Amino acid sequence: MPLPINEIKKLITESIPDASIEIKDLMGDSNHYEATVISKIFNGLSKIDQHKLVYKSLKGKMGNELHALSITTKGK
Amino acid sequence: MEIKEKIQKLIDANSVCLFMKGTPEAPQCGFSMAVCNLLKHLNVNFNGVNILEDENLRQGIKEFSDWPTIPQLYIMGEFVGGCDIVKEMFEKGELNILLKDKKII
Numbered sequence: 001m002p003l004p005i006n007e008i009k010k011l012i013t014e015s016i017p018d019a020s021i022e023i024k025d026l027m028g029d030s031n032h033y034e035a036t037v038i039s040k041i042f043n044g045l046s047k048i049d050q051h052k053l054v055y056k057s058l059k060g061k062m063g064n065e066l067h068a069l070s071i072t073t074k075g076k
Numbered sequence: 077m078e079i080k081e082k083i084q085k086l087i088d089a090n091s092v093c094l095f096m097k098g099t100p101e102a103p104q105c106g107f108s109m110a111v112c113n114l115l116k117h118l119n120v121n122f123n124g125v126n127i128l129e130d131e132n133l134r135q136g137i138k139e140f141s142d143w144p145t146i147p148q149l150y151i152m153g154e155f156v157g158g159c160d161i162v163k164e165m166f167e168k169g170e171l172n173i174l175l176k177d178k179k180i181i
Contacts, residue, residue: 047161048143055144063144068107071160 002030003066008058015057016041020076026068034070043075050075079136087150090123091180095137096147100124107159108147114166118181152178 005023012021012035019039026032035054042050050073055062062069087093092115098104100112100122115122127134127146138144141155149156151174156162165171175181 047164048155048157051158051161052142060144063138063146072164 003061004030005033008033008035008066008069011059011061012037012054012057016053026070031066032068033066034072036072036074038074038076040076042073045075047073079132080140082133083137083140086123086125087153090150091152091178092120092122092175093125093150094122094147095125095127095133095150097126097128099126104128105146107145111147111149111159111162114162114171118166118172118175120175120181151175151180 005025008023009021012019016037016039018041019037021038022036024034026034037054041053045053051071054071054073058066058069094100094108094111094115096103096105096108096112098108100116103109103112112124125133127137134146137146137148141148143155143158145158147159147162149158149162156174157165162171165174172181
């Protein structure tokens with residue numbers, strides 16, 4: 001089951017309310033996305049921990065309904 | 077052997093260990109291929125572990141690192157990241173520095 005962009009944004013925003021989120025559907029198939037997430041909560045965290053926060057916000061969908069999501073995170 | 081023990085042994089025995097879909101010669105996923113290509117480009121001698129051959133390992137590695145996706149790169153026993161992080165580190169020259177610091181290249 002593909003996950004629409006709006007649903008991904010909603011999930012990330014629920015966990016990371018101050019996030020600026022930009023998502024691209026790379027293939028137009030609602031299955032291969034690229035997301036840039038910018039938030040204060042990333043400040044001072046390792047890249048691994050930053051990405052883990054994004055994965056956690058997706059509540060187990062990553063690697064299941066959501067096959068491919070490239071993530072770039074930035075603090076602000 | 078417990079799957080966690082097996083994973084620990086693999087990352088202890090190989091200074092650069094990549095858990096991936098497919099093999100370094102024939103990756104079966106674009107993200108795994110991308111990381112293999114970066115490592116090959118840097119002339120890194122690495123061990124590619126094909127998680128598609130072992131369902132226990134496929135689930136186990138995700139729990140081991142608390143990371144939901146494959147590939148996963150370990151250098152000297154430490155989890156470095158997935159495809160996005162490794163690519164970003166490569167682009168910034170940080171991967172090169174890390175590998176040199178650890179005396180791998």
